[in-house]
Amino acid sequence: MNTLFDKIWDSHVVSIVPDGPTQLYIDRLYAHEVTSPQAFDGLRARKLKCFRPEKIYCMPDHNTPTHDQDKPIEDPVSKTQVDALARNAKEFGLNHFGMFDKNNGIIHVVGPEKALTLPGMTIVCGDSHTSTHGAMGAVAFGIGTSEVEMVMASECILQQKPKSMRIRVEGTLAKGVTAKDVALYLMSKISTSGATGYFVEYAGSAVKNLTMEGRLTLCNLSIEMGARGGMIAPDETTFEYLKGREYAPKGEAWDKAVAYWKTLKSDDDAVFDKELVYDAADIRPMITYGTNPGMGMSIDDNIPTLDTVDAAGQASYLKSLDYMGFKPGEKLLGKKIDYVFLGACTNGRIEDFRAFASLVKGKKKADNVVAWLVPGSWLVLDQIKKEGLDKELEAAGFAIRQPGCSACLAMNDDKVPAGKYSVSTSNRNFEGRQGPGARTLLCSPLVAAAAAVTGVITDPRELL
Amino acid sequence: MKQKFDIIKSTCVPLPLENVDTDQIIPARFLKATTKEEKFFGDNLFRDWRYNPDGSLNTSFVLNDPTYGGEILVAGKNFGSGSSREHAAWAIAGYGFRVVISSFFADIHKNNELNNFVLPVVVSEQFLSELFASIKANPKMEVVVDLPNQTVTNTATGKTEHFEINGYKKHCLMNGLDDIDYLLTVKDKTEAYEKTAAKY
Numbered sequence: 001m002n003t004l005f006d007k008i009w010d011s012h013v014v015s016i017v018p019d020g021p022t023q024l025y026i027d028r029l030y031a032h033e034v035t036s037p038q039a040f041d042g043l044r045a046r047k048l049k050c051f052r053p054e055k056i057y058c059m060p061d062h063n064t065p066t067h068d069q070d071k072p073i074e075d076p077v078s079k080t081q082v083d084a085l086a087r088n089a090k091e092f093g094l095n096h097f098g099m100f101d102k103n104n105g106i107i108h109v110v111g112p113e114k115a116l117t118l119p120g121m122t123i124v125c126g127d128s129h130t131s132t133h134g135a136m137g138a139v140a141f142g143i144g145t146s147e148v149e150m151v152m153a154s155e156c157i158l159q160q161k162p163k164s165m166r167i168r169v170e171g172t173l174a175k176g177v178t179a180k181d182v183a184l185y186l187m188s189k190i191s192t193s194g195a196t197g198y199f200v201e202y203a204g205s206a207v208k209n210l211t212m213e214g215r216l217t218l219c220n221l222s223i224e225m226g227a228r229g230g231m232i233a234p235d236e237t238t239f240e241y242l243k244g245r246e247y248a249p250k251g252e253a254w255d256k257a258v259a260y261w262k263t264l265k266s267d268d269d270a271v272f273d274k275e276l277v278y279d280a281a282d283i284r285p286m287i288t289y290g291t292n293p294g295m296g297m298s299i300d301d302n303i304p305t306l307d308t309v310d311a312a313g314q315a316s317y318l319k320s321l322d323y324m325g326f327k328p329g330e331k332l333l334g335k336k337i338d339y340v341f342l343g344a345c346t347n348g349r350i351e352d353f354r355a356f357a358s359l360v361k362g363k364k365k366a367d368n369v370v371a372w373l374v375p376g377s378w379l380v381l382d383q384i385k386k387e388g389l390d391k392e393l394e395a396a397g398f399a400i401r402q403p404g405c406s407a408c409l410a411m412n413d414d415k416v417p418a419g420k421y422s423v424s425t426s427n428r429n430f431e432g433r434q435g436p437g438a439r440t441l442l443c444s445p446l447v448a449a450a451a452a453v454t455g456v457i458t459d460p461r462e463l464l
Numbered sequence: 465m466k467q468k469f470d471i472i473k474s475t476c477v478p479l480p481l482e483n484v485d486t487d488q489i490i491p492a493r494f495l496k497a498t499t500k501e502e503k504f505f506g507d508n509l510f511r512d513w514r515y516n517p518d519g520s521l522n523t524s525f526v527l528n529d530p531t532y533g534g535e536i537l538v539a540g541k542n543f544g545s546g547s548s549r550e551h552a553a554w555a556i557a558g559y560g561f562r563v564v565i566s567s568f569f570a571d572i573h574k575n576n577e578l579n580n581f582v583l584p585v586v587v588s589e590q591f592l593s594e595l596f597a598s599i600k601a602n603p604k605m606e607v608v609v610d611l612p613n614q615t616v617t618n619t620a621t622g623k624t625e626h627f628e629i630n631g632y633k634k635h636c637l638m639n640g641l642d643d644i645d646y647l648l649t650v651k652d653k654t655e656a657y658e659k660t661a662a663k664y
Contacts, residue, residue, distance in 0.1 A: 014657040015650060020632025023650060025657055027664035035549065037498035046644070051651075055664075063496065077496040084498045121664055128548040128572060142572055144550035146579035146642070154647040156654055160630070162571075192483055193542040196571055226545060228571050260663070292483050292545070312540065312593070316482045409492045409547075418517060430487040430546060432512050 003164050003270045004233050005199050007263070008139045012122045014156055021158040026055070027121040029151045030107045031094070033060040033085040034411070035126030039149035040088040050092045052155045057116055058089045059097040061106045062411045066374050066401035069100040078412065092152075105377020105403045108132040108345035112216060113379050115245035119234035119261040124151055129345045129427065130229070131222040135215035136242070137234030137264050139199070142223060162228045163197055163273040166266070168204030171280035176461040178355065179214035180347060180425065180444035182206070183221035184286035184296040186278070192294040196226030198274065201266060206280035207232060212241040213351035220346045221427060224293040233265040285460055287332060288429050288442040291320040295429070299447060299459050305329045323431055324439050325419075332441075332457045339422035340371040340452040341434070342445055344408035347425035348376025350383045352445040357389045359449035359463055365397035366455030372414055373398055374406040396453070410435045423451040467581050469637040472562055472609045475534035477526055478599045484539055485546035486573060488513060490555040497551075505551055506558025527559075531603045536563045538595055538607075543584075544573025553580040563609050565616065567592045578633055579642065585609060585616050585627045594621055611637060 002010070014023040031039075036058070043050070050056060063078035073079040082099060089096035097103035097110065104110070108129050111117040119137035124130060126148040133140035143157065151157050169182060187194075200222055202215075210218065215232050222230030232238075239258055242248045249257045284298040297303065305328045309317045321328060342348075342356050353375065365371055373393065375381040381403060384390050390400055407414040408426035410433070416422040418437025425448050426433075429440035441457070450460040494508045513525050521528050537556065543566040544552060553576035556564065564577060565585045577584045587595070598605050598620035608617040611634060617624040629637075636642060 011661065011663070015653050017632045017646070020630050023647070023653065025654065025662065027662075034495050038500045038550075041499065042644075048648075051654075062492075081496050081498055118664065126548060126550070128546065142548040144548055144553070144572060144576035144579060146550060146644075147575065150644050150647055153644050154651065154654060156647055156650075158643045158647065191542075192545050193568060193570070196542070196545075196568070223546075223572075226542070226570060292485065294483075312589070313482050315480065316540065319481070409487075411492050411495065428485075428487065428546060430485045432491055433487055436491070436512060437517060 001267050001269045001271060003266045003272060004137070004201050004231060004264055005139060005164055008120055008122065009161060017158065021160045023156050024122060024159050025156055026124055026151050028116065028123045029056045029148070030111060030123070030125035030130070031056060031058040031148065032062055032107050032125070032127060033081045034062045035145050036088065036148055037081065037084050038145050039152060040092065042149040043092070043152055048153050050094065050152045053093040055155065056094045056152065057097070058085055058094050059104050059107055059110060060085050060099050062405045062409065064099050064404035065412050066372070066404050066406050066414055069402045075413065102378045105379065106345045106348060106405055108220065109348055109376030109380065112136055113245065113377060115242050115248035118242070119238060120264055124157060128223040129220050131227065132216050132220040132345055134222065134229050134231030135212065135219040136238055137231060137261065139229065139231065141229040162199045164201070165195055165198040165227070165274040165276070166201045166203055166272045168277045169202070169206040169280050170204040170277065171206055173206055173280045173283065176285055176446055176464050177283050178444040178446060179210050179217040181283055181286045183218050184288065184293065184442060185283045187221070187225050187294045188286070188296040189278070190225055190276070192224055192292045193226040195222070198227050200227045200230040202230060202232050204277070208235070211351060212237055213349040216349065217346055221293070224427060234261045285444060285447050287447055287457065289324065289326055289332060291323055291429055291431050293427065293429060293442060295320065296442065299457070300333060302329055302331050303327070333459060335457045336368065336455060337423050337451050337457060338368065338370065338420040339416050340369055340448050341407045341422060341424040341426060342448055343372070343374030343376065343406055344426040345376065345405070346427045347445050348374060348380065350380050352425065353380070353384050353389055355445040356449045357392050359446055359460060360396040360398065360453050361392050363396055363453040365452055368455045369452050371398050371452050372401060372407055374401045375403050377403050407434050409433060423448050423457070466640045466642065468640045469581065469583060469611050471611065472535060473606050474536045475604060476536040476538045476599050476607055477532045477534060478596055479526055479537060479539045480596050482540035483542045483545055486544055486549050486552040487546055489544065489552040490549065495549060495551050500554060502554065502558035505555040506560065509555040509559040535561055536565060536607055536609065537561045538565045538599065541566060541568040543569050545570040548572045550576045550580070553577045553582060557582050565592070565595065565607070581637060583609065583611065583637065587616060587625050587627065591618070591623065591625050594618060594623065
């Protein structure tokens with residue numbers, strides 16, 4: 001009567017601290033340049049080495065420019081941080097995929113595509129979107145820098161076991177509705193704190209029928225519902241995706257691994273602390289109108305009026321709409337936009353580029369739109385070229401940039417100017433997220449593509 | 465940052481907004497620091513709410529209002545959502561807050577506060593709304609946070625509420641110990657686990 005989460009968590013319990021948390025063993029630590037330098041300093045201050053350096057993979061992604069990566073980074077502060085990661089990885093004997101190395105990319109894109117992330121693993125990173133890796137059937141969650149140091153020093157972390165939640169989405173997704181829309185729909189229903197304290201398992205026929213890329217997108221956004229993490233039971237889709245990838249087990253080891261992975265599913269009589277069920281047919285292409293990812297609606301809906309918001313939340317709601325320059329009750333369709341961003345650990349995978357290209361093919365980018373198309377990794381970029389998508393996109397007036405987190409959080413020079421509207425496939429629409437004063441509308445690659453060719457917020461179903 | 469915790473009695477800074485995310489607590493452009501200078505992060509706490517786009521002080525923001533001050537930040541529900549950046553906890557600690565009171569905290573940020581000896585205190589919605597009202601009525605009103613007894617008291621209303629914290633973490637806070645200190649003492653258990661149970 002165990003859940004998928006229980007099976008993996010329980011098999012990683014080293015000990016339980018009396019009247020305290022669990023000492024959990026970690027199979028994989030990913031580290032990027034932003035949340036690791038102070039952890040390395042901490043190790044040095046305590047005169048410690050990394051306990052299991054071979055389990056740690058480092059790569060810069062947040063600060064990397066999306067052009068001219070063969071040249072030194074122009075911003076000296078970004079350069080210092082990226083250089084510090086390389087230096088620290090060398091000093092502590094860790095795996096490191098540096099900038100412009102063909103292994104590099106956004107950590108949450110690279111891990112799964114190289115099969116460094118495998119079903120049944122416990123995975124952490126100083127990054128809340130570590131929840132992405134749960135799509136492979138792993139227990140993966142974001143942590144703070146003190147916890148990064150903890151794992152480096154001991155290969156363990158002290159954590160309270162979260163409660164369990166299963167979210168089932170049953171039925172068939174309509175044309176033009178993607179995994180991103182499913183996630184934005186769920187957040188709009190349960191809010192950005194609806195799953196706080198829980199680890200979520202996604203199930204149901206609509207989830208089962210998602211591709212691996214779609215599953216990665218859905219699990220990526222678990223944190224935006226407040227969840228500690230999200231996961232999907234590994235199945236043939238997972239095995240098919242992993243087979244033959246660089247770090248996947250080979251030969252006999254592969255067969256043995258698959259036999260184990262097939263046991264990783266919730267038992268029929270497993271009990272969850274909370275269970276939610278949604279009908280896939282209710283989900284339409286989504287877009288956000290406010291300054292947290294839970295403030296989303298179907299693209300053809302009107303922004304909710306103030307009377308639908310509870311009293312304690314009204315001040316925040318009005319502040320949010322004021323920031324966005326929107327009024328309660330108004331429609332978003334037809335509104336002029338300025339920027340389009342395709343990319344991030346949420347939607348920077350090959351399938352996202354295929355979707356975007358399929359819609360803009362044979363059309364032209366609108367003149368009023370600046371579009372940034374940023375693949376999640378060099379492998380994704382290679383695949384884009386292999387499939388000839390780059391040519392289709394170029395013909396439609398779009399250029400493809402070099403990999404990195406880019407405009408998702410604007411730590412490099414891809415910043416949306418104050419007051420401008422950015423239709424973005426990233427994960428957060430917080431105030432200033434894409435640059436001070438920038439106004440972000442989150443959506444799927446199809447919605448982004450529709451806005452890119454029309455210059456206004458457009459229902460992609462009209463163009464498919 | 466390892467300071468021993470006991471009983472704190474202080475006035476409060478009220479921030480009655482919900483879903484305050486860590487991008488607001490410390491915007492991404494301040495995450496490029498490679499060191500943990502408390503002053504740097506404290507100076508940039510709530511940067512884009514504290515300053516206007518032209519760099520001038522936003523006098524309507526509570527941190528710039530001399531009426532309010534103290535070691536306790538009181539915030540609306542779902543405080544610290546979003547990014548896992550521990551820089552947010554460093555900024556809160558660096559500014560001089562030792563306690564954050566809210567009706568609900570995001571998980572990762574709550575752990576980050578605890579790991580930096582800032583105490584997150586979860587209170588009921590009613591206690592929180594009364595607290596906001598008490599602070600507004602009298603900004604000099606003090607709140608008592610008693611970690612040994614796990615209680616928080618609004619001295620204006622005289623109401624006290626119990627708050628939860630596990631015994632281990634309470635011991636750490638009261639004695640200035642952190643999780644790494646503990647984990648280093650149980651390495652033999654980790655090695656035993658690796659020999660018998662580890663799959664990867």
